[in-house]
Amino acid sequence: MSVENVVGLVVAVSLLGYLALALLFPERF
Structure with a gap:
């Protein structure tokens, strides 16, 4: 590669x- x-x-x-973390933990963003 x-x-x-x-x-x-x-x-x-x-x-x-x-993006996955923002969807799982919206209160942190």
Whole structure:
């Protein structure tokens, strides 16, 4: 895998995790 693929994957996973946390714990955001 190239560096661009790894960076894109990390960004996508972090965004999905942030959205999931915002949905599960709305009082923290």
